[in-house]
Amino acid sequence: MTIFRWIIGVIAALMASGAVLSFVLFMAFDIPVWLDRARAFRRFTVMAALLWFNVEVWGRVVWTLIHW
Numbered sequence: 001m002t003i004f005r006w007i008i009g010v011i012a013a014l015m016a017s018g019a020v021l022s023f024v025l026f027m028a029f030d031i032p033v034w035l036d037r038a039r040a041f042r043r044f045t046v047m048a049a050l051l052w053f054n055v056e057v058w059g060r061v062v063w064t065l066i067h068w
Contacts, residue, residue, distance in 0.1 A: 001056075001059065004052075004055060005052070008048055008049075008051065008052040008055075009052075011048050012048040012049055012052070015041050015042075015045040015048060016041070016042075016045045018037075018041040019038045019039075019041035019042045019045060020038075022034045022035075022038035022041055023035070023038040026038060
């Protein structure tokens with residue numbers, strides 16, 4: 001489970017940094033395509049966080065059912 005946490009953490013960090021960088025580029029150059037990319041990166045960051053949460057919760061449920 002620790003390996004999964006690290007993988008999701010790295011993916012989420014990369015997506016979040018991509019969102020921030022894209023938003024900074026949008027603010028600097030006022031090119032709308034960068035705002036669209038920042039929104040897409042933000043959605044992927046939220047998706048990775050939700051995936052992590054679901055795997056953590058359902059992993060505990062399965063663990064509890066197996067060791068009941």
